Amino acid sequence: MVVMKMKFPFQKRVKLAQGLWLLSWCATVAGATTFTLGCLLKTELLRRAEVMDNADIHIVPNTLMIVGLASLGINYFASKICQDALDAGRFPRWKNFLKPYFAVSCFFTVLMLLSVIMSYAMKGSLESSLKAGLRNGIRFYKDTDTPGRCFQKQNIDRLQMDFECCGNNDFRDWFEVQWISNRYLDFSSKEVKDRVKSNVDGRYLVDGVPFSCCNPRSPRPCMQYQLTNNSAHYNYDYLTEELNIYLRGCREALVHYYMGLMNTIGAGVLSIFILQGSVLVSLRFLQTAMEAVAGKENTEIETEGYLLEKGVKDTIMEYLDPVLKFFLLKNGGKVEEGDAAEKPPAVP
Amino acid sequence: MAVLKVKFTKTKRDKLAQVLWILNWISVVTGAVLFILGLFLKVEINKRVELMAERDIQYVPNMLIAVGLIACAINFLGGKICYDCVDTTKFLRWKLIMLPYIVCTFFFTFCVLVGALMCYSMRGELEESLTLGLTQAMRFYKDTDIPGRCFLKRTVDLLQIQFQCCGNSGYKDWFQIQWISNRYLDMSQQQVVDRLRSNVEGKYLMDGVPFSCCNINSPRPCIQQQVTNNSAHFHYEHQTEELNLWMKGCRQALLEYYTNIMQSIGLTVLITWLFELSVLTGVRYLQTSLENVLRQGDPDSESDGWLLENSFMETARINLNIIKSLGKNNHIHTAKNGDPNIDIPSTSKAHYGPDNVPPKTIKEAS
Numbered sequence A: 001m002v003v004m005k006m007k008f009p010f011q012k013r014v015k016l017a018q019g020l021w022l023l024s025w026c027a028t029v030a031g032a033t034t035f036t037l038g039c040l041l042k043t044e045l046l047r048r049a050e051v052m053d054n055a056d057i058h059i060v061p062n063t064l065m066i067v068g069l070a071s072l073g074i075n076y077f078a079s080k081i082c083q084d085a086l087d088a089g090r091f092p093r094w095k096n097f098l099k100p101y102f103a104v105s106c107f108f109t110v111l112m113l114l115s116v117i118m119s120y121a122m123k124g125s126l127e128s129s130l131k132a133g134l135r136n137g138i139r140f141y142k143d144t145d146t147p148g149r150c151f152q153k154q155n156i157d158r159l160q161m162d163f164e165c166c167g168n169n170d171f172r173d174w175f176e177v178q179w180i181s182n183r184y185l186d187f188s189s190k191e192v193k194d195r196v197k198s199n200v201d202g203r204y205l206v207d208g209v210p211f212s213c214c215n216p217r218s219p220r221p222c223m224q225y226q227l228t229n230n231s232a233h234y235n236y237d238y239l240t241e242e243l244n245i246y247l248r249g250c251r252e253a254l255v256h257y258y259m260g261l262m263n264t265i266g267a268g269v270l271s272i273f274i275l276q277g278s279v280l281v282s283l284r285f286l287q288t289a290m291e292a293v294a295g296k297e298n299t300e301i302e303t304e305g306y307l308l309e310k311g312v313k314d315t316i317m318e319y320l321d322p323v324l325k326f327f328l329l330k331n332g333g334k335v336e337e338g339d340a341a342e343k344p345p346a347v348p
Numbered sequence B: 001m002a003v004l005k006v007k008f009t010k011t012k013r014d015k016l017a018q019v020l021w022i023l024n025w026i027s028v029v030t031g032a033v034l035f036i037l038g039l040f041l042k043v044e045i046n047k048r049v050e051l052m053a054e055r056d057i058q059y060v061p062n063m064l065i066a067v068g069l070i071a072c073a074i075n076f077l078g079g080k081i082c083y084d085c086v087d088t089t090k091f092l093r094w095k096l097i098m099l100p101y102i103v104c105t106f107f108f109t110f111c112v113l114v115g116a117l118m119c120y121s122m123r124g125e126l127e128e129s130l131t132l133g134l135t136q137a138m139r140f141y142k143d144t145d146i147p148g149r150c151f152l153k154r155t156v157d158l159l160q161i162q163f164q165c166c167g168n169s170g171y172k173d174w175f176q177i178q179w180i181s182n183r184y185l186d187m188s189q190q191q192v193v194d195r196l197r198s199n200v201e202g203k204y205l206m207d208g209v210p211f212s213c214c215n216i217n218s219p220r221p222c223i224q225q226q227v228t229n230n231s232a233h234f235h236y237e238h239q240t241e242e243l244n245l246w247m248k249g250c251r252q253a254l255l256e257y258y259t260n261i262m263q264s265i266g267l268t269v270l271i272t273w274l275f276e277l278s279v280l281t282g283v284r285y286l287q288t289s290l291e292n293v294l295r296q297g298d299p300d301s302e303s304d305g306w307l308l309e310n311s312f313m314e315t316a317r318i319n320l321n322i323i324k325s326l327g328k329n330n331h332i333h334t335a336k337n338g339d340p341n342i343d344i345p346s347t348s349k350a351h352y353g354p355d356n357v358p359p360k361t362i363k364e365a366s
Helices: A010-047 A056-085 A091-121 A123-139 A152-163 A171-176 A190-198 A250-293 A312-346 B010-047 B059-085 B088-139 B152-163 B171-176 B190-198 B250-296 B312-328
Strands: A006-008 A303-305 B006-008 B303-305
Touching: A006 A010, A006 A250, A010 A056, A010 A250, A056 A091, A056 A123, A056 A250, A091 A123, A091 A250, A123 A152, A123 A171, A123 A250, A152 A250, A250 A303, B006 B010, B006 B250, B010 B059, B010 B250, B059 B088, B059 B250, B088 B152, B088 B250, B152 B250, B250 B303
Parallel strands: none
Antiparallel strands: A006 A303, B006 B303
């Protein structure tokens, strides 16, 4: 039961080979583009690696880079094969190469599609990684004297200014953390002592935010401290004030940024996937059409080309059989011993 | 006595034409690069036009854009000419145009040089423009409710954040202007009223700076208010504290930024000028050698190429005479009563037909 049989007269074969050659070079460029897009995404993720708790999301750019490099090789061979396809004398030397070639190419093409799906599916993982990373960043904001954490303040300040955001979920996260180091608190002052005593953990909490939360678009000078105290500032109502500090949380801002980036890249990679798929399909048709010509006297006869010789299920079993046999071979030996052991008791 | 005479065989001429064709196309690309650099500089200046007072600095990018476009056009024409010069017959098409083309290109290269020098000379005007512009911008920082000035606060804040600078020459500039609008001052408070009264002009001045002056590299939370008051903050000494606020002035920061851009652009323009000059020299040699070939008659023979036919002084004298005689053509020739057709003796022998007999003079009809 052949899948997608098509007739190929000589002229159509020639045209197919020529078109395929052009298409495979386009696909090579597309493969290089995929690799570049993967590098770009990885660079962007690495730039903010300090606020990410784990590196699970890096599987997306890594896959893109691998697929990009693989498709360079795949398309290089595709162009070489279709160059030889029109010469009936040179085509047979590719015969043994083509079966594993198609297996590998299909695997990498499916991997390309998987990477796009992953970029959408890993949104949750990215969000939780950012949540934990930002929480740590805010907690260690004051530890500018602790080695390993001394750049957290700089990173968080820069992040809040670049992405126009404040805190993890929103600016209130700063109220729950002591972000002013004890080194800069005057413990002889009564106010400081009272505040520290009133807290269960002995932390100095304020209803204030760092200066990097300030919004430059505000018409009035920035109010960072005593944010919830309306009487501390003239003509100020914190419930209605929207322009003073950034209201968006940094987690939301970063997720939005990265999802936007991955959506754009995903759209590009999808079109490259379609291109690569069409290259493989055309190559398969060319291969089957040329195989029918092999050995014939007249190389200009009309032949039939098809996608799969047997049905889809049969073809998959055909490819998987060697793989399964490799694993079953170990079990196959044990099965035979078991049979031999069983047989003698069965006889009497 | 020709200047820098070089002998050109036919193959050498052809090679010169081909090389010049390629070089002309490279020059078209460099002309496009100049155009793009001019556009880039224009965009960069316009991005911060609110911080610059009215000064003539737009002429530099405009000149670069014009020079870039003209370079593209001239070198495109030059490429076409050199492409045709390989074939002596096609050269005849361009023969009359080539000398004016070379003269025009020679003057154009001067424009390119002037463009390069202007890039370096712009610095003084830019500094003046920035000083005045920044002073104005800081003065209107608080006027976020006046149309036309309402975005200056945002512009100055973003500038200080991006260029990591504070104030005009330093952060102390903010102490001398009122940057907090009266709309946000509680006039019922005694402290505010006292401060206003203590100032001659009734301005609310304080030793504080806006949040955009805060240095992100500081290990401690930013101290913006009471910057010069050591006792107001724990463990703080404002004379030795360097990491709290940005120490650089915005005028210096912007000047450095623009000077860097213009130095790179100036260098590119100088290199382009040298390149154009060398291409022009090649075209001149090609023109003179082809003209000499045509004069000799044999298109495959060797010919001389030179920069100037006579020495430099001779050429200058001849050109000056041409210019003088151009002026003299307008004068009346008084020796012949102004009529140039009277009494000019014929110097050549007249030929009166096959038997060479002069015609009888015909009596005039009365």
